[in-house]
Amino acid sequence: MGTARRPGAYVCGIDAAMDVIGGKWKVLILWALNERACRFGELRRLVPGVTEKVLASHLRELEVDGIVHREVHDEMPPHVEYSLTSLGVSLNGALAPLGRWGRENILGGAENTHHVPR
Amino acid sequence: MGTARRPGAYVCGIDAAMDVIGGKWKVLILWALNERACRFGELRRLVPGVTEKVLASHLRELEVDGIVHREVHDEMPPHVEYSLTSLGVSLNGALAPLGRWGRENILGGAENTHHVPR
DNA sequence: CAGCATCCGCCCTGATACTG
DNA sequence: CAGTATCAGGGCGGATGCTG
Numbered sequence: 148m149g150t151a152r153r154p155g156a157y158v159c160g161i162d163a164a165m166d167v168i169g170g171k172w173k174v175l176i177l178w179a180l181n182e183r184a185c186r187f188g189e190l191r192r193l194v195p196g197v198t199e200k201v202l203a204s205h206l207r208e209l210e211v212d213g214i215v216h217r218e219v220h221d222e223m224p225p226h227v228e229y230s231l232t233s234l235g236v237s238l239n240g241a242l243a244p245l246g247r248w249g250r251e252n253i254l255g256g257a258e259n260t261h262h263v264p265r
Numbered sequence: 266m267g268t269a270r271r272p273g274a275y276v277c278g279i280d281a282a283m284d285v286i287g288g289k290w291k292v293l294i295l296w297a298l299n300e301r302a303c304r305f306g307e308l309r310r311l312v313p314g315v316t317e318k319v320l321a322s323h324l325r326e327l328e329v330d331g332i333v334h335r336e337v338h339d340e341m342p343p344h345v346e347y348s349l350t351s352l353g354v355s356l357n358g359a360l361a362p363l364g365r366w367g368r369e370n371i372l373g374g375a376e377n378t379h380h381v382p383r
Numbered sequence: 384c385a386g387c388a389t390c391c392g393c394c395c396t397g398a399t400a401c402t403g
Numbered sequence: 404c405a406g407t408a409t410c411a412g413g414g415c416g417g418a419t420g421c422t423g
Binding site for chain 4 (some may be wrong): 384385386387388389390391392393394395396397398399400401402403
Binding site (some may be wrong): 161234247254 | 280363
């Protein structure tokens with residue numbers, strides 16, 4: 148993990164993509180941001196179990212990889228909004244079939260069609 | 266990683282799927298087996314860089330998860346063939362869009378349409 | 384509120400050697 | 404050929420505390 152690692156050593160498109168989404172919580176972050184832009188604290192609540200440090204580092208990696216856009220509003224108290232770039236949106240689209248597969252074959256329910264749980 | 270971990274703690278289908286393909290070499294193994302059934306030694310050559318130990322453990326996890334079928338021919342010398350189950354085939358299908366995304370957005374070429382490189 | 388700094392620990396991964 | 408056994412290392416993730 149860590150943003151554009153293995154420079155050119157990718158064997159196929161899938162392991163290249165896996166490298167981008169390979170963090171423990173990244174797909175959950177992607178999923179959360181798919182609905183709407185979020186602030187840091189929101190994301191922390193939407194991704195249950197993640198710590199501040201890991202969330203911050205994952206967000207930074209996703210930002211460097213061009214998946215996530217980070218917008219700083221210069222206020223007090225601080226206000227930062229994270230949102231998907233168009234690349235992030237397309238990534239999420241490419242992830243959708245995998246999500247469906249997991250829901251149908253690992254889980255079993257029909258719940259959780261698209262959005263992040265509460 | 267290790268086969269049906271986080272019992273029921275999945276938040277959505279994607280992280281459930283990620284848990285199945287979360288090993289460092291698993292998608293490459295899947296990709297290789299998508300073409301044809303393979304013996305252990307073949308896989309080792311088709312997945313460049315993987316060690317015997319890790320390949321064996323990944324294959325075992327994929328087997329327990331119902332993705333890979335392991336068939337032992339009782340001969341001398343030993344002969345074991347690995348192939349995808351129908352679940353594995355469907356997983357690979359769900360992985361295809363992600364592979365396309367990675368190829369188009371991380372790599373850049375049009376090579377590597379589907380099969381594992383030499 | 385949105386982080387960074389530091390320390391720590393575990394699990395995954397890797398190298399090597401050996402066996403049925 | 405197809406693994407297992409053993410040992411070792413590293414990197415990712417986790418907990419806590421502090422700052423602008």
